[in-house]
Amino acid sequence: MVKSPEDMQPLLASKNIENMFFKKHLRNFKSELIDQSIHTLSKQITSQIDCTTCANCCKKLEPGLEENEIVRLAAIKQTEPHVFKQNFVEFDGEAQFLKTKPCMFLNDCKCGIYESRPNACAGYPHLDGKDMKYKRSLWSNYTICPIVFNVIEALKSELKFTYGS
Ligand code: SF4
Numbered sequence: 001m002v003k004s005p006e007d008m009q010p011l012l013a014s015k016n017i018e019n020m021f022f023k024k025h026l027r028n029f030k031s032e033l034i035d036q037s038i039h040t041l042s043k044q045i046t047s048q049i050d051c052t053t054c055a056n057c058c059k060k061l062e063p064g065l066e067e068n069e070i071v072r073l074a075a076i077k078q079t080e081p082h083v084f085k086q087n088f089v090e091f092d093g094e095a096q097f098l099k100t101k102p103c104m105f106l107n108d109c110k111c112g113i114y115e116s117r118p119n120a121c122a123g124y125p126h127l128d129g130k131d132m133k134y135k136r137s138l139w140s141n142y143t144i145c146p147i148v149f150n151v152i153e154a155l156k157s158e159l160k161f162t163y164g165s
């Protein structure tokens with residue numbers, strides 16, 4: 001099991017083709033079964049990873065923000081929501097994101113606004129959803145988050161997926 005992004009990084013390039021075959025392998029299983037396995041593995045693996053020494057999601061991703069969250073974060077920064085938006089929020093035509101990377105609220109691998117963090121942060125790495133095998137974010141998060149990486153690798157074993165030798 002990898003414990004950190006640094007452990008994970010050297011393995012990623014060699015997993016590209018393997019993962020293409022694994023995505024095909026997943027087609028053999030019902031979505032509900034995959035969801036159930038991912039939910040169980042996620043609980044087991046999350047308890048073994050220390051997010052407070054990682055924070056890779058806070059360094060590499062831009063969490064989505066709802067309007068009420070922008071108001072809340074602006075208040076924390078003691079500024080007006082429209083000023084906060086101008087300076088720190090990006091709109092991609094569909095959704096708004098906190099655009100500072102690493103996150104402006106990250107403080108030594110810990111969230112400085114933990115109790116007030118956006119829902120997108122609280123729910124990360126989003127392994128509790130439905131139809132997980134169809135989610136593109138699962139595969140992008142595989143390259144960012146050690147929890148997701150370990151869950152997918154454990155899922156390969158559980159589904160008796162083999163690749164290479
Ligand atoms: S959720 Fe994943 S990427 Fe974020 S801190 Fe925890 S292990 Fe690291």
Ligand code: SF4
Nearest residue numbers: 058103105106111121
């Ligand atoms: S608000 Fe907190 S949890 Fe969310 S990205 Fe920033 S530091 Fe991380």
